[in-house]
Amino acid sequence: APEFAGLAALVTGGASGIGLATATLLAERGARVACLDLNPGVPAPLTGIRADVADDDSVRAAVEEAAETLGGLDIVVNNAGIGAQGRIEDNPDEEWRRVFEVNVFGMVRVTRAALPHLRRSAHAAIVNTCSIAATAGLPNRALYSATKGAVLSLTRAAAADLVGEGIRVNCVNPGTADTPWIGRLLAAAPDPAAERAALEARQPTGRLVAPEEVAAAIAHLASPLSGATTGTDLAVDGGMHGL
Ligand code: NAD
Numbered sequence: 001a002p003e004f005a006g007l008a009a010l011v012t013g014g015a016s017g018i019g020l021a022t023a024t025l026l027a028e029r030g031a032r033v034a035c036l037d038l039n040p041g042v043p044a045p046l047t048g049i050r051a052d053v054a055d056d057d058s059v060r061a062a063v064e065e066a067a068e069t070l071g072g073l074d075i076v077v078n079n080a081g082i083g084a085q086g087r088i089e090d091n092p093d094e095e096w097r098r099v100f101e102v103n104v105f106g107m108v109r110v111t112r113a114a115l116p117h118l119r120r121s122a123h124a125a126i127v128n129t130c131s132i133a134a135t136a137g138l139p140n141r142a143l144y145s146a147t148k149g150a151v152l153s154l155t156r157a158a159a160a161d162l163v164g165e166g167i168r169v170n171c172v173n174p175g176t177a178d179t180p181w182i183g184r185l186l187a188a189a190p191d192p193a194a195e196r197a198a199l200e201a202r203q204p205t206g207r208l209v210a211p212e213e214v215a216a217a218i219a220h221l222a223s224p225l226s227g228a229t230t231g232t233d234l235a236v237d238g239g240m241h242g243l
Contacts, residue, residue, distance in 0.1 A: 002030030003223055007123060008070035010063065012036045012053055012110055013080030014046070017179030018129060021211035022077055022218045029219065031075065034066035036110070053080045053106030054098070063113035073117035075222045078107040079129040083181065084143040091143045103147035107154060118167050123224040126162075128155050128171040129214075132237050135173075152233060159231030168230040170221040175237025178208040205238035 013019035014035025040048030051062030118124040134148040159169040189195035
């Protein structure tokens with residue numbers, strides 16, 4: 001049987017980039033998949049569900065709808081996230097609150113809402129999309145890095161809380177992945193082609209990470225085959241973290 005046959009997965013931020021690549025891969029490997037997103041247009045066989053991870057009512061309704069449509073939930077991929085640029089003193093309080101609401105509290109809300117369903121699964125797994133920014137100490141990324149540091153801590157603590165119930169929690173740390181997000185950043189640069197070349201030159205591999213490569217790592221951590229792995233983080237960054 002395919003690796004994910006009989007399993008149901010919810011992917012937040014599942015309509016673009018890493019989330020869409022993950023939802024697509026899990027479905028190809030046999031899972032029933034719902035994508036929770038602000039803009040939930042996704043191709044069949046994926047199911048799109050509109051929700052804002054920063055809104056608790058919206059999350060609870062969407063998670064219930066996903067569980068009902070898919071017939072339960074075995075896998076949750078907490079991937080929805082937004083960026084922020086700026087040095088330590090640059091971002092207004094309101095932006096600090098907003099980015100933490102989405103990147104950190106969003107994961108807490110979705111996880112809380114999904115847990116009653118995950119507790120009924122024999123193969124429950126949560127995978128969070130973190131970032132090399134969690135530990136890299138990148139310049140001009142204080143707020144974003146702080147949210148991803150929180151995601152890493154949350155992943156380890158949640159894994160400890162839930163291991164006794166057979167629910168695994170892990171995260172992936174992408175480097176610079178070639179998604180619409182990076183496309184938007186490049187489009188805003190004075191010379192997008194030169195900016196892309198400079199970004200590629202900073203990668204040890206000389207190229208950006210493909211969203212499908214992050215999806216493959218998420219699928220590994222979501223799979224029943226990784227049943228002894230919990231509380232860990234997997235870098236998908238072309239060797240960037242070792243430098
Ligand atoms: P993306 O912008 O292509 O996709 C993100 C998706 O999340 C979008 O479909 C968006 O609508 C959705 N989303 C945003 N806010 C939401 C909200 N409040 N509620 C519901 N959905 C929401 O971005 P991506 O590059 O695929 O990034 C996905 C994740 O990967 C993020 O958590 C990001 O921090 C992380 N990440 C990305 C990179 C990279 O280089 N692209 C690197 C490290 C980590």
